[in-house]
Amino acid sequence: MITKEYTILAPEGIHARPATTLVKLVKKFKSTISLKTGAKTIALNSVLNILALATKGGDQIGIIIDGEDEQEAAEAIDTFFKEHLPYS
Known part of the structure; x- marks a missing residue:
C-alpha cells in the first residue's frame, strides 16, 4: 500500500475538469x-464522488493506492498533480 499526501494550492480546489481527468487516469x-x-474517504472511480468532497484551495488530501500496479499508479498520480493541480 502506498499513501501520498498533497495540499491543494489551486484556489478552486479539485473542480470538474481535473476530477474527470483523475477518474480517467x-x-x-x-x-x-x-x-x-x-x-x-472515497473511491476514485466517480467524478461525483470527488466533487461531493468539495475540496478547495488549502485543503490537504491523501491518496491511498493498494494493488499489484500501485507503484505505477503512484507515479502517474504524481504526474497528474504536477500537470493539472498546483500542490505542495
Missing part, C-alpha cells in the same frame, strides 16, 4: 485507489 490501473480528506 485511475481507471487505467488494477489497484484500488482512494482519496481521503478529513474523515471522509
Whole structure:
C-alpha cells in the first residue's frame, strides 16, 4: 500500500475538469485507489464522488493506492498533480 499526501494550492480546489481527468487516469490501473480528506474517504472511480468532497484551495488530501500496479499508479498520480493541480 502506498499513501501520498498533497495540499491543494489551486484556489478552486479539485473542480470538474481535473476530477474527470483523475477518474480517467485511475481507471487505467488494477489497484484500488482512494482519496481521503478529513474523515471522509472515497473511491476514485466517480467524478461525483470527488466533487461531493468539495475540496478547495488549502485543503490537504491523501491518496491511498493498494494493488499489484500501485507503484505505477503512484507515479502517474504524481504526474497528474504536477500537470493539472498546483500542490505542495
